[in-house]
Amino acid sequence: MPLDPRFAAMRDERVRRGATPLYEMTLDEARAADLADIRAAAGAGEPVHEVTDRTFPGPDDDRPVRIYRPSADRPLGTLVYFFGGGWTLGGIDTSDGVCRALANAAGCLVVTPGYRLAPEHPFPAAVNDCVAAVSWVVDHADELGADPGRIAVGGDSAGGNLAAVVSLLARERALPIAAQILVYPNTCHHADTESLRDNHDRYLFNRHSVDWYWHNYLPDPADGRDPRVSPLLAHDLSGLPPALVITAEYDPLRDEGEEYAERMRQAGVPVDLTRYDGMAHGFFTMSGVLPDARRAVVQAAEYLRKTVSDGA
8 A cells, every 4th residue: 555644744744854864864963863753753651650760780881771660560561672773773762652652551561771772882782781681670570560470572673673682582591581572673684675675765764774774783794694683594483482573564674574473483483463554664653643653552562461461
């Protein structure tokens, strides 16, 4: 179907003002512009019973973490949510609107770690920080009011990549991950897919955006063969936690996300896959302007209720 009219209107506004793609900005400019765009499209953040900013011990330093508690109930199922931004942009403020909505709608604790960003901290810094964050939640479950047997991981874009990678590593390290939510995730460095070739619109997230983020994250392109970078290249996907995979029609990452979902299915992993037609990359954080974004967040929340909250 055509690009959603609301998304098309946002694109047309970028054309009108001659917007510069993030990948043509300096890092500081791109980080500021990305956060401003997300805040503008996210709408007013929902009130949550309690929001707490803390730190957790990362491999090299203490890292920020934000905890969203929907109620005073204890213990709660928990989602550890990794923000998007191509491992280059973003922070715990980037996903604030999504995390508030998920906490309320799913009735679960949501924990968002501030992992280190590239290019200052290239692979595997973000992976190591995210694994450390999940380990910290498990080890401090009683203090946090979390149930260590009901922990999910999730994220959008690069955050979806990190959630998929953490799920792979958790299988090896006996970390109890009950579910994974992968929203238009990167799953393969230098993928050669139809969606990557076709999506080159300067005013949307495109194949040049993908290349820029990978370049920042991987100083050595040979690391792209590592399953901690490209989970689609993992030899064995069996034994992974059940997954919800969300993709968007006009997204260069669409095909690799859907291929990862199919690979998991073939390995015996229960997978729910939904493609949002008419949507482009980034829509999940745009609940203030896109009804499909709200529907996708509700879908993710219902999946959390089924896997780590009410239905657990």
